[in-house]
Amino acid sequence: MASWGEASQxxxxxxxxxxxxxxxxxxxxxxxxxxxNRPEMLYGRILRSEVAHANVTDxxxxxxxxxxxxxxxxxxxxxxxxxxxxxxxxxxxxxxxxDIAKDALRLIYVELEELPFVVxxxxxMAEGAPQIRDDWKGNQSNPGINEDGDVDAAFSEAxxxxxxxYHTPVQTHVCLETHGHVVEWTDENNLTVWASTQAVxxxxxxxxRRFELPANQVRVITEHMGGGFGSKFNAGVEGLxxxxxxxMTERPVKLMLTRKAEHLVAGNRPSMTQHVKxxxxxxxxxxxxxMRGYGTGGISSGAGFNAPYVYHVPNRRTERFNVAVNAGxxxxxxxxxxxxxxxxxDSLMDELAEKLGMxxxxxxxxxxxxxxxxxxxxxxxxxxxWHRRNNVxxxxxGVKKRGMGVGSGLWGGGGGRGTQARVTINADGTVxxxxxxxxxxxxxxxxxxxxxxxxLGLAPTDISVKVGDSGPGLPSGGSGGSQTTASVAxxxxxxxxxxxxxxxxxxxxxxxxxxxxxxxxTGKIYVASDRTKTVTWKQATGxxxxxxxxxxxxxxxxxxxxxVAGTQFAEVEVDTQTGHVKVLKIVAxxxxxxxxxxxxxxxxxxxxxxxxxxxxLLEERIMDPQTGxxxxxxxEDYKVPGTFEIPEIKSIVFDTxxxxxxxxxxxxxxxxxxxANAVHNAIGVRIRELPITPDKILTALAEKKA
Amino acid sequence: xxxxxxxxxxxISRRSFLKGVGTGTVAATxxxxxxxxxxxxxxxxxxxxxxxxxIQLNINEKLYEIEVEARxxxxxxxxxxxxxxxxxxxxxxxxxxxxxxxxxxxxxxVDGKAVYACMMLAMDxxxxxxxxxxxxxxxxxxxPVQEAFIKHDAMMCGFCTPGFIVSSVALLNENKKxxxxxxxxxxxxxxxxxxxxxxxxxxVETASEKM
Ligand code: FES
Ligand code: FES
Numbered sequence: 001m002a003s004w005g006e007a008s009q010x011x012x013x014x015x016x017x018x019x020x021x022x023x024x025x026x027x028x029x030x031x032x033x034x035x036x037n038r039p040e041m042l043y044g045r046i047l048r049s050e051v052a053h054a055n056v057t058d059x060x061x062x063x064x065x066x067x068x069x070x071x072x073x074x075x076x077x078x079x080x081x082x083x084x085x086x087x088x089x090x091x092x093x094x095x096x097x098x099d100i101a102k103d104a105l106r107l108i109y110v111e112l113e114e115l116p117f118v119v120x121x122x123x124x125m126a127e128g129a130p131q132i133r134d135d136w137k138g139n140q141s142n143p144g145i146n147e148d149g150d151v152d153a154a155f156s157e158a159x160x161x162x163x164x165x166y167h168t169p170v171q172t173h174v175c176l177e178t179h180g181h182v183v184e185w186t187d188e189n190n191l192t193v194w195a196s197t198q199a200v201x202x203x204x205x206x207x208x209r210r211f212e213l214p215a216n217q218v219r220v221i222t223e224h225m226g227g228g229f230g231s232k233f234n235a236g237v238e239g240l241x242x243x244x245x246x247x248m249t250e251r252p253v254k255l256m257l258t259r260k261a262e263h264l265v266a267g268n269r270p271s272m273t274q275h276v277k278x279x280x281x282x283x284x285x286x287x288x289x290x291m292r293g294y295g296t297g298g299i300s301s302g303a304g305f306n307a308p309y310v311y312h313v314p315n316r317r318t319e320r321f322n323v324a325v326n327a328g329x330x331x332x333x334x335x336x337x338x339x340x341x342x343x344x345x346d347s348l349m350d351e352l353a354e355k356l357g358m359x360x361x362x363x364x365x366x367x368x369x370x371x372x373x374x375x376x377x378x379x380x381x382x383x384x385x386w387h388r389r390n391n392v393x394x395x396x397x398g399v400k401k402r403g404m405g406v407g408s409g410l411w412g413g414g415g416g417r418g419t420q421a422r423v424t425i426n427a428d429g430t431v432x433x434x435x436x437x438x439x440x441x442x443x444x445x446x447x448x449x450x451x452x453x454x455x456l457g458l459a460p461t462d463i464s465v466k467v468g469d470s471g472p473g474l475p476s477g478g479s480g481g482s483q484t485t486a487s488v489a490x491x492x493x494x495x496x497x498x499x500x501x502x503x504x505x506x507x508x509x510x511x512x513x514x515x516x517x518x519x520x521x522t523g524k525i526y527v528a529s530d531r532t533k534t535v536t537w538k539q540a541t542g543x544x545x546x547x548x549x550x551x552x553x554x555x556x557x558x559x560x561x562x563x564v565a566g567t568q569f570a571e572v573e574v575d576t577q578t579g580h581v582k583v584l585k586i587v588a589x590x591x592x593x594x595x596x597x598x599x600x601x602x603x604x605x606x607x608x609x610x611x612x613x614x615x616x617l618l619e620e621r622i623m624d625p626q627t628g629x630x631x632x633x634x635x636e637d638y639k640v641p642g643t644f645e646i647p648e649i650k651s652i653v654f655d656t657x658x659x660x661x662x663x664x665x666x667x668x669x670x671x672x673x674x675x676a677n678a679v680h681n682a683i684g685v686r687i688r689e690l691p692i693t694p695d696k697i698l699t700a701l702a703e704k705k706a
Numbered sequence: 707x708x709x710x711x712x713x714x715x716x717x718i719s720r721r722s723f724l725k726g727v728g729t730g731t732v733a734a735t736x737x738x739x740x741x742x743x744x745x746x747x748x749x750x751x752x753x754x755x756x757x758x759x760x761i762q763l764n765i766n767e768k769l770y771e772i773e774v775e776a777r778x779x780x781x782x783x784x785x786x787x788x789x790x791x792x793x794x795x796x797x798x799x800x801x802x803x804x805x806x807x808x809x810x811x812x813x814x815x816v817d818g819k820a821v822y823a824c825m826m827l828a829m830d831x832x833x834x835x836x837x838x839x840x841x842x843x844x845x846x847x848x849x850p851v852q853e854a855f856i857k858h859d860a861m862m863c864g865f866c867t868p869g870f871i872v873s874s875v876a877l878l879n880e881n882k883k884x885x886x887x888x889x890x891x892x893x894x895x896x897x898x899x900x901x902x903x904x905x906x907x908x909x910v911e912t913a914s915e916k917m
Contacts, residue, residue: 022856025864028799028839035798226865441863610901
């Protein structure tokens with residue numbers, strides 16, 4: 001049975017190992033798609049709608065085409081078509097410089113007949129609102145209704161009930177490298193594309209299909225990429241436009257989105273509004289739950305969220321639907337549906353506990369069936385100093401009041417089939433590992449190197465890892481769902497083991513020992529029954545002569561497992577005069593299966609916590625109901641966490657077993673509820689709408705006084 | 707000039723568009739609107755008669771002769787510039803992320819001071835010493851800040867990393883032993899979406915001990 005071996009036996013796996021791409025990243029050598037400069041390359045730009053809803057009545061590209069330096073202009077809409085949100089594509093240009101491309105956009109003539117629009121959920125759902133989707137009555141999808149147990153009977157049994165409305169707004173991904181591509185037709189039938197993507201093979205297949213090319217004639221390269229968070233799985237309108245522009249001009253084209261377009265059209269996390277009622281027994285059993293909720297994913301659907309979440313409720317009814325607005329479409333965003341669901345559930349749990357006069361942690365323990373999280377509650381409470389928490393919310397004295405809160409989350413992970421990889425050992429002792437996954441920033445290169453190095457008795461830096469290229473024809477899935485490591489690691493491990501086996505066969509005659517008596521030591525191969533018999537790694541590979549060993553692997557199910565649990569504790573300080581919330585400390589206890597590289601795992605947990613903090617306190621897409629435009633489509637008014645917002649973060653890698661699972665998404669989930677509950681614990685009033693901004697705090701405090 | 711062109715001439719400025727929006731009753735309006743692009747620069751030269759000038763820039767102790775427009779930013783020269791010999795400058799370490807001084811991804815040193823290259827006109831940097839992230843290491847010897855970033859894993863996707871490296875170097879050049887509050891202050895002009903801040907703070911602290 002395949003296994004990762006005992007922790008005590010591991011030389012590298014589970015240790016803190018610096019990432020292999022570190023040197024390239026700190027010296028500026030790492031080339032991202034945005035950095036690719038090709039000979040004769042043109043710059044592409046896209047003209048986008050500035051109105052939320054309109055009919056295209058005229059489109060004239062001739063003046064733009066005539067501008068010196070402009071090489072091609074293509075329409076991305078046509079007269080008679082509708083534009084349905086700000087940012088929707090109208091036309092694209094390719095020009096000698098980016099500045100000329102900018103100028104050319106100004107020379108495109110567009111006439112639009114503006115149509116009534118709605119950009120907020122409230123406006124969309126209002127009586128008499130303009131109908132913006134033909135297929136949805138009142139801009140609402142048909143509700144999905146689920147019922148389990150006997151909800152009404154359970155409510156009549158409940159000792160306490162809470163009824164509340166929780167809301168989280170639309171959040172955008174804010175990938176620092178915007179979406180985009182550099183496209184080059186190497187000849188009539190062969191396309192090379194540098195893509196800022198989290199799915200190299202996904203983009204390859206997408207482009208091959210759209211341009212009717214054999215898949216092996218499209219090569220997609222993503223050596224490094226500047227963030228995706230779920231928004232970068234396809235070539236997108238901009239990718240297809242770049243390919244067309246390049247085809248027309250017979251020159252390479254770079255087309256990267258602007259920061260503004262990135263906010264408008266490159267995906268977002270849908271909003272959530274939940275009207276929820278829940279009931280618990282005197283002894284703290286959550287027994288009844290009734291929720292009606294909705295969200296907007298823009299003009300599309302997909303505004304799902306988890307409710308109830310984490311804690312089991314035997315009697316529950318849920319009704320949920322999508323609301324359409326004239327705004328860019330949602331895309332998967334780090335743990336889709338979970339953070340917003342967790343915020344509502346964790347707030348609700350605290351409200352119930354308060355009514356019961358129970359410690360919210362105790363109330364959770366009663367209703368949480370996960371043994372892992374039970375252990376995490378204990379550890380996290382110790383780490384944050386839960387005993388210091390205000391017994392009575394808001395009971396601290398002074399202008400700045402402190403409080404603590406807890407939140408929980410879960411995730412799947414566990415990987416999937418479909419990755420092919422090769423591990424090659426060359427006669428000169430060099431080792432290569434190749435697979436078609438991509439490094440979205442989590443450090444999969446280093447993980448691969450660690451696994452191969454562990455198996456072969458080498459150092460991670462001895463392994464040359466090639467990912468992010470469809471060229472070698474070794475597919476792997478997209479980096480989403482926290483699946484990358486658990487999809488890739490078992491294949492790499494079995495490939496490395498197979499290569500090792502082959503090497504043993506070559507070395508056995510030299511050591512005059514049977515193959516199954518050979519073992520790998522650090523930088524050597526030795527005979528288990530007679531340890532005096534050894535050869536160095538170089539001597540061993542020298543046996544290969546003109547050959548190389550090159551082996552594939554398989555996705556051995558024994559090496560991976562799905563399902564993780566997480567808990568976070570927050571301590572905050574609220575300035576009751578300014579309304580400012582300062583997060584002092586977050587303790588994140590995150591189950592992640594086997595952490596191949598503890599250092600990069602901690603990085604991911606830190607990153608998740610910080611993204612959750614942004615959602616809790618700062619981030620919100622603000623739409624103007626008057627103009628139909630996004631008011632904060634930049635990095636100043638759309639506020640992501642900066643240095644001043646960062647608390648002390650204690651990221652605890654809580655490995656419960658030795659099978660790989662994945663950790664990219666789960667650590668961003670419990671943060672919101674933990675912070676919201678801590679704010680309540682500090683000031684005694686509850687903010688049920690994110691982000692928790694100073695105005696909301698001051699208003700709530702004023703209402704409490706009144 | 708055709709009717710259409712005239713209309714365009716009169717409607718293309720950003721100001722008049724905004725004015726138009728401001729006076730409309732919006733949601734109920736069904737009227738033709740002229741659309742303008744989202745270009746954020748000032749009035750562009752759309753007649754094709756672009757005037758350029760040859761300038762010399764000292765970047766990482768190397769002289770580059772480059773032809774630029776008045777509007778060309780230092781960042782454009784670094785990333786997309788082609789020198790008069792036809793060679794790409796190709797210093798793409800500094801990143802274009804927000805293009806308006808909000809993120810620090812394009813940070814470089816100009817005469818030792820950290821500046822946003824997207825906010826500086828190339829012309830204004832003539833006669834100054836420009837150092838990009840590519841010029842921070844001494845040949846193969848990494849700067850202590852770079853070493854510390856690697857050791858502490860102060861990066862994930864790494865797209866913000868060059869900006870943070872340069873800002874950290876600038877900070878430590880001015881303040882050899884910054885407190886943790888001073889580190890946060892010194893790096894407050896840089897944004898990281900992956901959330902690598904805690905390890906960046908650790909790295910700067912480690913580097914400060916080494917310098
Ligand atoms: S790109 Fe210059 S500050 Fe953001
Ligand atoms: S490491 Fe990805 S943005 Fe900072």
